[in-house]
Amino acid sequence: MDGVTNQQHEQQQHGIGKNEAVVPLHRSTDLMLVLNTPKGAHVRDVVLTLAVLLCGSHTGRGVFAARDLPAYTILDVCPVLPLAPGEEAYTQHTSLHYYVYKWPTETAEGKKIMTQAVVFGLGSMFNHRRDQNVVWERDTERLVITYRTARDIKEGEELCISYGDRLNFEDVDAPREVEGDGSDMLNRIQLDL
């Protein structure tokens, strides 16, 4: 195409200037969605919640590496839908509450505030791990989040982000603080006295 790349050609066809209105999308093809991880999604459905309470654990989805991945590999570029300020008052009563990200934005008066955003694509499927192996970056201008591997990843590893310290579920990956029935800890306390 006489030195014109496919991307430039597409942009010319649509009258779009470079970098302005185009977000190049990437998704690694070396990923898989696993459906039966122990990290169950929260459910608002009363019947399902009862079934979980009575029958035990409820499985959830997670993103895993289907091949070895080098550090800094782009896993996905996900479009987001920022919610209007105040809309979280409604989403917190729905299952969506467990899927939204904090999103900085500005009011019409120019005041910086934090709202929420729904993330499309794999961004909503990454589970939490305190020592995350995926990092993410917001682009508040272009309304996308880019996810990258934080280090070399082995085939079969789960790809996780960190949700921070204030979790509203029990972290199945968290190290158990007291093993056994706790008597070891009690013995140690008594010895120290």
Ligand SMILES: C[S@@+](CC[C@H](N)C(=O)[O-])C[C@H]1O[C@@H](n2cnc3c(N)ncnc32)[C@H](O)[C@@H]1O
């Ligand atoms: C954004 S969703 C992640 C995808 C979710 N596993 C699914 O199947 O739809 C977040 C929810 O996943 C579950 N989750 C994520 N990380 C977890 C972890 N380390 N331990 C237990 N549950 C986890 C929690 O229920 C959390 O509210």
